[in-house]
Amino acid sequence: MRAWTCARTIRGLVTLRFNRFQILTHLLCLLPFVWLVAGYAADSLTADPIQAVTQRTGQTAIRLLLIGLALTPVNTVLGFKPARQVKRAVGLYAFFYALLHFLTFSVLDYGLWFYEILREMSEKRYLVVGLAAFLLLLPLAVTSTRGWKKRLGVWWKRIHRSAYVITALAILHYLWVVKADIRLPVVYALILLVLLILRLPPVKQWFLVRQPAWIEPVNQFFSR
DSSP, X not given: OHHHHHHHHHHHHHHOOOOHHHHHHHHHHHHHHHHHHHHHHTTOSOSOHHHHHHHHHHHHHHHHHHHHHHHHHHHHTSOOGGGGGSHHHHHHHHHHXXXXXXXXXXXXXXXXXXXXXXXXXXXXXXXXXXXXXXHHHHHHHHTTSHHHHHHHTHHHHHHHTTXXXXXXXXXXXXXXXXXXXXXXXXXXXXXXXXXXXXXXXHHHHHHHTTOOTTHHHHHHHHTO
């Protein structure tokens, strides 16, 4: 029985196929991690490598959160169908980089010295907001599977809509971290605002009747 189960699992892995857009998505999402590891191996992560890792993983997490939110309007508004097939993957990659960000701060930077971490949190509000964003992201990652989607029913969508709140908190965390040069977090905030506007039914309907003619060949190319 065990041998049959193993054979079935191996056969499933062998027959597992990704289309072009899924392959491209995985490669692009892994690229920041590969770049980070290569930079660490080459000792080229600036004079403070822990700070560099913290900053890069945090920014990558925010960008992937925004991309994950953008995939819905790209599908429904623009008509690019392969976008809906990578939403879960992009969300999990966002969580992966957020987890690296959190571990770099708590383990590498503070050595799990909880007293010092709590003291820092009492003095720096951006740490509280960042931790809140991470803790809210955790259940989204856990319940991202089809099994959880079926168990939770209508609650699944309600829970996963909190991705907008989480992204807003992550951007606020970043805004308070940088303090002086706020251009990038402001750009992220504007992108989030546009994504929220695209959810409005009148705006969505306006774009739906104006989908470009070239989108169908693009769908066919990336769906292969």
